[in-house]
Amino acid sequence: MRIFLMQRISAIALLFFMTIHMIVVHYPPFHIDFSRILERMDQPIWKAIDIAFLFFVLMHALTGVYMVITDVERFGTFKRALAVLAVVIGIVAFVYGTMTVMAFQAPTTASAFVP
Amino acid sequence: MYKSTGFISFLLRRVTGIALVLYLFTHMWVIGSANSGADVFDSRLNFFQSTAFKFAEIALLAAVIYHGFDGIRLLIVHYFNVTEYRKSLFYAIFAASVLLVIAGGIPILLFALEG
Amino acid sequence: MVTATIRIQRFNPDVDKKPHIGEFHLEPDQDTTILDALQMSKSQQDGSVTFRRSCRHAICGSCAMNVNGSNMLVCNKPLAAVLDKNRRVTIRPLPYLPIIKDLVVDRSSFWEQYQRVKPWLIPPGDLPEKEFRVSPEEVEALNNAETCIMCGACYSACQVIGMTKQYIGPHALLKAFLRVVDPRDTEPGERLANLSGSDGVYRCHTIFNCIDACPKDLNPTQAIETLRKLAQKRRALDDARNERQKYIEEPVSTG
Numbered sequence: 001m002r003i004f005l006m007q008r009i010s011a012i013a014l015l016f017f018m019t020i021h022m023i024v025v026h027y028p029p030f031h032i033d034f035s036r037i038l039e040r041m042d043q044p045i046w047k048a049i050d051i052a053f054l055f056f057v058l059m060h061a062l063t064g065v066y067m068v069i070t071d072v073e074r075f076g077t078f079k080r081a082l083a084v085l086a087v088v089i090g091i092v093a094f095v096y097g098t099m100t101v102m103a104f105q106a107p108t109t110a111s112a113f114v115p
Numbered sequence: 116m117y118k119s120t121g122f123i124s125f126l127l128r129r130v131t132g133i134a135l136v137l138y139l140f141t142h143m144w145v146i147g148s149a150n151s152g153a154d155v156f157d158s159r160l161n162f163f164q165s166t167a168f169k170f171a172e173i174a175l176l177a178a179v180i181y182h183g184f185d186g187i188r189l190l191i192v193h194y195f196n197v198t199e200y201r202k203s204l205f206y207a208i209f210a211a212s213v214l215l216v217i218a219g220g221i222p223i224l225l226f227a228l229e230g
Numbered sequence: 231m232v233t234a235t236i237r238i239q240r241f242n243p244d245v246d247k248k249p250h251i252g253e254f255h256l257e258p259d260q261d262t263t264i265l266d267a268l269q270m271s272k273s274q275q276d277g278s279v280t281f282r283r284s285c286r287h288a289i290c291g292s293c294a295m296n297v298n299g300s301n302m303l304v305c306n307k308p309l310a311a312v313l314d315k316n317r318r319v320t321i322r323p324l325p326y327l328p329i330i331k332d333l334v335v336d337r338s339s340f341w342e343q344y345q346r347v348k349p350w351l352i353p354p355g356d357l358p359e360k361e362f363r364v365s366p367e368e369v370e371a372l373n374n375a376e377t378c379i380m381c382g383a384c385y386s387a388c389q390v391i392g393m394t395k396q397y398i399g400p401h402a403l404l405k406a407f408l409r410v411v412d413p414r415d416t417e418p419g420e421r422l423a424n425l426s427g428s429d430g431v432y433r434c435h436t437i438f439n440c441i442d443a444c445p446k447d448l449n450p451t452q453a454i455e456t457l458r459k460l461a462q463k464r465r466a467l468d469d470a471r472n473e474r475q476k477y478i479e480e481p482v483s484t485g
């Protein structure tokens with residue numbers, strides 16, 4: 001039941017975040033480079049949005065994979081181990097992703113990116 | 116193998132879901148290059164912005180859109196008594212996905228072709 | 231009438247390694263059912279054709295089979311309705327279940343899961359002298375679930391059952407739904423607790439095959455959705471049930 005609820009909650013959240021992500025970040029398509037991303041990512045609000053997005057996306061992805069695997073009878077016996085693994089992967093990926101979001105910082109050596 | 120529209124929707128949901136999880140972790144690794152600085156980021160992203168990858172992005176868009184609409188369909192089924200309309204609901208979200216993929220795919224295609 | 235071709239999936243565990251298709255050519259009448267056609271093949275052409283049937287009027291649930299890819303009862307279905315334009319029909323045993331012989335499948339997992347949900351009514355300790363009184367609305371809410379004939383068509387149409395036999399299955403969940411919403415049952419909360427484990431209602435992926443397959447037009451998917459919703463407020467349901475049972479012997483007002 002917990003997993004089901006996690007999936008639905010993250011699904012609803014993702015409907016919202018994914019729409020933002022697709023429309024604001026990827027539409028219209030453009031050539032991606034660091035300075036271009038930085039324009040948006042320099043604002044703290046975008047950092048917050050992206051971290052929340054990351055959280056829900058990981059929740060949805062990992063619960064989804066967990067359900068896909070435990071659907072198969074043979075793997076049902078490893079339920080516990082799989083759940084632990086999913087939590088570990090989730091935490092590692094969340095920390096790594098958060099670091100990435102934070103890395104979009106104007107370099108302190110102020111030369112290259114000053115307009 | 117019991118074939119039905121329900122099975123098709125389930126199969127598509129699973130296939131797009133697994134594909135999106137694989138994409139998610141690749142995506143995090145690619146964008147994660149921002150951790151090692153703007154230069155690494157730019158060079159790694161350049162590699163993934165060749166024309167071939169842009170075509171693949173249309174497939175990605177299709178997966179995201181179908182999976183999202185299928186999720187909306189499931190949420191509707193969860194919270195309203197509409198099992199009677201299960202087939203029309205599936206056709207409706209499928210048609211909506213196709214339209215949206217076309218609408219979103221054209222800009223990507225144009226962008227891919229012009230450079 | 232013109233000849234019809236009945237293609238039956240054959241499997242004899244003593245000699246065959248894999249199932250194969252056997253063809254029978256018959257001259258059916260206008261009102262020949264699929265079951266009649268099977269019976270004709272057996273009595274006129276090959277006595278070893280094996281299938282289950284008993285009542286011949288869609289109430290015992292023994293004759294569920296997979297006809298042209300859909301699960302149905304063969305005893306109440308006219309043959310003419312399933313023949314394709316070449317006047318052929320393919321009959322296979324229920325999918326996802328171990329085949330015993332020809333069209334007979336091993337249904338033990340089906341019954342084991344059924345036992346698991348305690349399909350019987352658990353009435354209050356002191357039974358009423360005369361009868362339980364239940365309102366028409368309360369009967370309406372059961373959604374005809376009591377008319378299930380346990381044929382296994384929904385169970386073997388479910389792709390989740392194809393992947394794991396640990397899943398309780400639509401037939402047993404429908405029965406559980408019947409008991410949970412029945413005002414006479416005393417343990418809805420506990421039933422729901424047993425149904426919300428990883429093999430229960432949350433294993434359903436809303437594929438809808440069970441509705442398509444049901445020969446009695448029942449709705450296991452909606453039953454599962456209802457159970458999911460109720461499972462999140464077990465305590466409240468138990469309290470409401472206790473309240474309801476205080477006046478279960480009294481006549482219900484009909485507005």
Ligand code: FES
Nearest residue numbers: 285286291293305
């Ligand atoms: S023979 Fe009894 S249901 Fe068909």
